[in-house]
Amino acid sequence: MDINIKSLKIGNLVAKLPIIQGGMGVGVSLSNLASAVANEGGIGVISTAGIGMLEKDFATNYIEANIRALRKEIKKAREKTKGIIGVNIMVALSNFADMVKTSIDEGIDIIFSGAGLPLNLPKFLNNSSKTKLVPIVSSGKAFNLIAKRWLQKYDYLPDAVVVEGPMAGGHLGYSSEQISNPDYSLDKILKDVLGEARQYEEISVKQIPVIAAGGIYTGEDIYKYLKMGAAGVQMATRFVTTDECDASDEFKKSYLNCKKEDITIIESPVGMPGRAIINKFLNDVKSGERKPYKCLYHCIKTCDYKKSSYCISQALINAQRGLLVNGFAFAGANAYRADKIISVKDLISTLMDEYNKALYLSV
Template identity: 25%
Template sequence: MIQLKNELCDKLGIEYPVIQAGMAGGSTTPELVAEVSEFGALGTLGAAYMEPEAIRETVREIQQKTDKPFGVNVFSLSGSAEQSFKTSEVDALNKVRAEVGLEPVEDVDFMWVNRVTEQVEVLLEENVPVISTAFGVLPKELVERAKEADVVLITMVTNVEEAIEAEKAGVDVIVAQGSEAGGHRGTFDVEKYPSGANVGTFSLVPQVASSVGVPVVAAGGVMDGKGLVAAMVLGASGVQMGTRFLTTRESGVPAEYKQALFEGDETDTVITKNISGRPARALKNKLVRSFDDQTRFPYPFQNMATKAVRTSAKERGDAEYLSLYAGQGVRSVVEEESVRDVLESVVSEAKAIMSK
């Protein structure tokens, strides 16, 4: 018989097998993370784009709001990179900049420095109990240090091969992210899978669950208690939810983003590289339609190039140029709710189904 309180809950120190996704970019406020954890699920700070000291400050703020376990998500990317683009290569970018009232740029020089080691250093120093990663597993040295500190490691995967690799590397919990999931998914090798490994959640979960010996969490399109129970029937120990939390009162996304989610349905999202240069599922808008393979920069430079556009759009309240990351279950969000309301709904519905 399926039980809500299970091995995953014991491993994470939570009451209910629900993880709030660590969505980068400011949506996972300290209030959101703390409220999820206070309820008895696992709140997660999306820290991938944050400077190490900003992570430290935010982690301490979360710790002031809750003494329950929470996690922090980072991108496991290696190396640093620098790239220059000449005027002829930024025409599409300048067209978009003009549309939001920004001055054109000429030659563009990007410098990207991978900060995952410094980010994890902060998390270990601040005694964060759970660290989750996207785009791969942490480097071996960091995995060993996390293990020594009794940190639980979670990694997002999009196929069985990645799941096996993650388990061998020492990961404690594997999140199987189906193609329905919003935002960036955790595909390890985007050269091998240019659009991500696009396997649906309920095809992926049982295959991953039968291939590894650690708890598996289902992600992608899970919006309610029915999704939680269905995932557990297929072999998952719990679920990770992102889109459902974007429209909560505690979320950090602007009102225009929330309204776009309220108005969207399952046909309105696409997998696009035009926001960041890496495949991610988002609602269609002018930003998504403004680039193609020839005018888009590679990741992470496209993300850097569009940042000013997205910032300007946020200041002006223009959803057409925001990064409207969302999963295919977006039709299910129709009004702003509190975190507690969301979680009470998910848990009560799951319990009702399981009691039949």
């Protein structure tokens, strides 16, 4: 496989391939998937949401269980790769600060942070920290707000920025109306964020790579967004149907078996719309059936758990384990295109072949 693609530079980190594997919770992207992607020259990402789910004291000692599990996953990833490893930490997590401090303490390469505005993220760094900070945004306005705050309060600019469009899976930073509005398409918001990033680059010596995300599925897509000015892409859905993905085989098969019309927008208990594969569990919820649960830890700050008909954390843990009768799978808009489970190595090879074909056809 000849690679005719530029590397992705984030500060002093250089990824041979400009591909970031998106963080997928709960437990879908852990050390196994992240290290496999890093070994192929991309950036592997561990999701911190509910990461302590396999710890025996998860329900009784939520904070410590998650910290312990995160340390374990970062160490396991480091044992398997010398490549670049990041973590995804949602601002909406009630244990956000603990996850950030632990990641920096463990010397993680990059923190990706969205699901809210990470306005205070640089305050956790110290003089010896080598961790890069990368917000995930859904508009140029959001990036400007973060960059301005970081610069004024911490004299720090983002090391890169991920622009996530409305075709992504999981919780989305859009209203239900914006998701189908062309004004909020990835193509449109990428241009806006590129413009904002260039302005901040002009007033500093810092390069701010802009990474496109949300619905990117093929090597042809990668070519398109790099040509538009993105320094790299973030992909998540395509990595679910790999051997190394940390989710159960049943979870992966839900992607293989779904049709385009099975992928829908749901209203999540956390107050954001989300994209998921419809199943009996979600149909029951939609028809008003309440799934009994006890909220043990209020893991998402915005979750209205007293009024919710189910616990989203438990539903996603069940799905990761393959118990889809008691849960559901989040998925990007292109999940229905998956037709087989392959290795990360073969997937990267396929993506590069698709990229090279698009490059050849453009000449």
